[in-house]
Amino acid sequence: MSSVVISDTEYRLLRDLIRERFGINYDDGKQFLLQSRLQTRLIKTRTADFMAYYRYLLSDLQRDAEWDELASVLSNNETYFFRERSQLDVLAQEVVSEALQGAGPLRIWSAACSTGEEPYSVAMTLLDGHRIAPAAARIKAGDLSPRAVEKCAAGFYRELSFRATPPEVIGRYFKPFEGGFFITDEVKRMVEFSRINLLDERTYAAVGPQDVVFCRNVLIYFDKATQKRVVESFARVLRPGGFLFLGHAESIIRLTGLYEPFVTAKAVYYRRRDDAHH
Numbered sequence: 001m002s003s004v005v006i007s008d009t010e011y012r013l014l015r016d017l018i019r020e021r022f023g024i025n026y027d028d029g030k031q032f033l034l035q036s037r038l039q040t041r042l043i044k045t046r047t048a049d050f051m052a053y054y055r056y057l058l059s060d061l062q063r064d065a066e067w068d069e070l071a072s073v074l075s076n077n078e079t080y081f082f083r084e085r086s087q088l089d090v091l092a093q094e095v096v097s098e099a100l101q102g103a104g105p106l107r108i109w110s111a112a113c114s115t116g117e118e119p120y121s122v123a124m125t126l127l128d129g130h131r132i133a134p135a136a137a138r139i140k141a142g143d144l145s146p147r148a149v150e151k152c153a154a155g156f157y158r159e160l161s162f163r164a165t166p167p168e169v170i171g172r173y174f175k176p177f178e179g180g181f182f183i184t185d186e187v188k189r190m191v192e193f194s195r196i197n198l199l200d201e202r203t204y205a206a207v208g209p210q211d212v213v214f215c216r217n218v219l220i221y222f223d224k225a226t227q228k229r230v231v232e233s234f235a236r237v238l239r240p241g242g243f244l245f246l247g248h249a250e251s252i253i254r255l256t257g258l259y260e261p262f263v264t265a266k267a268v269y270y271r272r273r274d275d276a277h278h
């Protein structure tokens with residue numbers, strides 16, 4: 001079974017199906033990568049070859065459960081606490097100052113949160129500034145991968161997640177346990193997790209209006225048309241002037257006019273234009 005090879009036709013069919021559903025884009029050089037990722041699913045589903053697996057995804061009664069499994073297998077969950085910290089500094093300084101002038105809680109969405117390090121870093125940043133009480137912030141976080149979302153909820157992390165975390169922050173917000181650390185309940189309570197798909201329009205209705213969206217290191221997996229579609233969907237949930245943070249390798253300047261880019265010495269971020277029509 002493990003020696004089944006994906007043909008060019010099977011590769012194109014499966015790649016297109018996956019891109020349509022999840023946005024994750026496998027280009028021409030990624031045939032072997034997709035083959036090895038799907039191989040485990042062929043074994044688990046007792047499917048003879050990739051064409052049969054393609055049909056399974058389209059029409060088997062268990063297909064929804066299989067798509068969930070696939071979401072976990074196909075996603076790259078690389079992340080760590082306080083990644084691109086300069087953007088969190090912008091959050092602590094500029095966004096919080098503005099929010100304090102407004103009414104209501106500060107609404108932040110971590111749109112592809114992987115195993116939770118990003119939204120928990122946002123929560124710790126707000127707590128550390130001591131300017132926002134936990135109840136004055138609503139942090140939502142979601143990811144495509146069911147396995148990643150389970151890890152968010154468990155709140156248990158090992159060494160690699162802490163590669164950019166100052167020791168005093170670990171001391172303040174984590175409790176050691178059997179070779180790793182649990183995040184404290186104080187931080188955990190600030191974040192609400194869910195399973196989402198950024199390509200599913202219902203996601204945006206469910207998440208509701210936001211002041212800030214983090215969508216970092218996700219667009220790199222999408223083609224340009226999907227990147228545009230997703231950032232335009234963010235503009236529908238962001239209030240005018242709302243902040244969008246992307247990964248440092250992701251630029252949307254040539255993709256859409258809905259955002260004004262801000263390039264400072266420390267960080268790059270975007271703000272939804274007042275007149276953004278969508």
Ligand SMILES: C[S@@+](CC[C@H](N)C(=O)[O-])C[C@H]1O[C@@H](n2cnc3c(N)ncnc32)[C@H](O)[C@@H]1O
Nearest residue numbers: 022075077078079112114144145197198216217
């Ligand atoms: C490399 S991680 C980035 C995590 C975090 N934002 C960061 O910058 O450290 C990329 C995440 O995007 C998620 N993802 C990929 N396609 C998605 C989609 N269509 N909807 C929601 N999340 C998606 C993956 O499951 C994965 O956890």
